[in-house]
Amino acid sequence: MRTVCLGDSFTQGFGVNRDENWVYLLNTPCSTFINKGISGDTTGGMLARFCSDAVHEKPNYLFITGGFNDLISGVSETVPQANYFAMVHQAFHNNMIPVVCTAPPFDPDAARAGWPELTDFDLVKDRYLALRNWLLSFANAFDLFHVDFYGEFEKVLSRNPGKDFYIDGIHLTSEGHEQIADIVLKALYSF
Incomplete structure (x- = not known):
């Protein structure tokens, strides 16, 4: 099985060593599993590099995770929605099985110093929850793996109260990446 993981810093593994990343x-x-995550990328950037980073790798599966950076930059949720829609349909067109993914939760209060000046992270969190709900509805409506x-x-x-799995409220520690890898393994058994 060959899988491409297309995404942003969550996929790329910002802040951890390459061998500690969930991919x-x-x-x-x-x-x-091929890591095609780029820190700071938007779903528009992912769509722009879709051919080089996904199609040329000829994967069986394509995990798509993004949208957070779109919302930080102030665009409407409809922008990542449209980009996910396009990437899913391009995946099918190129004989890949798309897997729609949401990003892990984040803590606006723990964001790195200076980042809150970029955007209102509480608003981004609310908007991301709306995007998450749309992504899950989209996956269900089209019977997509997610x-x-x-x-x-x-x-x-919730099972680990007091345990900090974040470097900065957004990016995961190596232990956080281990938890994500476990979540993917469980999901793969259900596909």
């Missing part, structure tokens, strides 16, 4: 942790002798990292990671946080 890397999923590689086995029978399964290849992984709700947001909901699943909330369960991890």
Whole structure:
């Protein structure tokens, strides 16, 4: 099985070593996971590099995770919605099975110093929840495989009160990436 993971800093693994990233942790002798995450990328950037980063890799599956940076930059939720829609349909056109993914939750109060001056992170969180709901509805409406990292990671946080899985309220520690890898493995068994 060959899988491309297309995304932003969550996929790229901002702040952790390459071998601590959730995409890397999923590689086995029978399964290849290719990390095509770029820190700071938007879904528009992901769509622009779709051919080079997804189609040319000829994967069986394509995990798509993004939208957070779109909302930080102030665009409407309709922009990442349209880009997800396009990427899913391009995946099907190129014989890939798309997997629609939400990003893990984040803590606006723990954002890195200076970042709150960029945007209102509380507003971004509210808007991301609206995008998450749309992504889950979209996946259900089109009977798509999906992984709700947001909901699943909330369960991890509730089982581990007081445990900090974040570097800066947004990006995950190596332990956080291990939890994400476990969530993907469980999801793969259900596909």
